[in-house]
Amino acid sequence: MRYEVFIALRHLKSRKRQSLISISAIGIAVMILVVSNAFIAGFTEEIYEVTVEKLPHVVVSPNEGEDYIHFYNSILPEIEDIEGVKAASPLLQGEASFRYKDKTLNGIIMGVYPEKEERISHISQDMVEGNFYTLEHTKNTIIIGDDLAEDLEVRVGDDISVSFPTATPTSFEIIGIFDTGSPADDLITYTSIRTAQQFYDSGDAINLINIRISDYNDDQEIAGKIKDMGYDAQGWTQTNPEILQTIAIETTSNNIMLGLILLIASFGVVSTLNMTVMEKVGEIGILMAMGTPASTIRRIFILESGILGLIGAIIGSVSGIIIALMIGSYSVPADFYGIERIPVIINSM
Incomplete structure (x- = not known):
């Protein structure tokens, strides 16, 4: 050689x-x-x-023909006991119109338990003004994305009118602004789950359960286990295929x-x-x-x-x-x- x-x-x-x-x-x-x-x-x-790291890895939604998930407090422990599930956050999500002075924009209200939702979306890390956890102890308060705040020309402390076709227009005080760096900042808002339930007159019910798992590549497996329990569930690869x-x-x-x-x-x-x-x-x-x-x-x-x-x-x-x-x-x-x-x-x- x-x-x-x-x-x-x-x-x-x-x-x-x-x-x-x-x-x-x-x-x-x-x-x-x-x-x-x-x-x-x-x-x-x-x-x-x-x-993916900001989104729920698995989402549980109402079964076919139903608008809400009832008795969710008994469902959560079952989901949290599944191997691989790190956290589960119940929420009530709905569309709404936000008006401030002569500006009106459409968006989404997410009624959450701040401590539970933090384990899913880590939204407190993206707060540029205010405290995410304040929602838990206040009524008719809201936290909005920085892009939506800029479009509405509002800031912390301002009151905005929030309306929905089947809901009574309600005044919400802005107590915080977040910046995730994603398009959601122009659409998503957060309030407490009790405030959202009162606004949408849903009673003690929710329409989504966000779930975070140890390995986001296992989303289909976890979703399958939840389906076997009798609940409708989808992994992030189904809900966000564009990624x-x-x-x-x-x-x-x-x-x-x-x-x-x-x-x-x-x-x-x-x-x-x-x-x-x-x-x-x-x-x-x-x-x-x-x-x-x-x-x-x-x-x-x-x-x-x-x-x-x-x-x-x-x-x-x-x-x-x-x-x-x-x-x-x-x-x-x-x-x-x-x-x-x-x-x-x-x-x-």
Whole structure:
């Protein structure tokens, strides 16, 4: 084998320019591959952080033909006893119109038990004004998203009129504003579950139970167990399929682009080897005349391509990791992009 390596290195040294071009092509392709995969992993994780980690992993809704879930206080312990369930939060959710002065916008009211809902959505971490837990001890108070607050031109302490076709218009005091960085900030509002039940005149009933589980990839399994208990349940992959579709589209398009880049780089290596073979026809003939087996000669050229690929891959990997880490340390305007830094995750490929 040392004999084949010696000749392979000799061939590569005799064509330094072509060898450098091939190594550069492979290095650039691998570098782009590393940086691109770091971006995909980073943005995929960011998508999960902004969406899946903020959303309930499983949602229990009223059975077919029913509007509400009654006796939910007896249902919750059954759900919480399921292996893998970390928390369950009952809520009453409904549509509403919000009016302040001459501005009227539609949105959603979520009546919750703050302590229970916090274990699902971690909304207190996103509060920019006010305290999420204050809802528990106040009546006719509301917490709204920063985008909705901006559209209505309201701030903490203002009173807004909330109405619904079958409900009596009620004045709610804004006691807090949250910013999750998602489109929900223009739509979602929170109030206490008692206030919501009174507003919608639902009695002591709810229409949703949000559930958080240990591993969000087990959402279908947990939902199936809840269905077996006689309740209608869906995992986040059913209620929010667009998240998976977005990730799948981005991953597919990126893989196609990377495949084309690697294909172009491989052409460079093949071209270099073809030129080497053409130039070394005489030398190959001498080797064969000396009794060198054809398999040995094939190994020589395979080694050449392997050496070019190895050197290019090492250079590309190192430079790609350095570039990805440099980009990951770059700060971006959080108000505009919703993130403070470009998300980058270095994974082994």
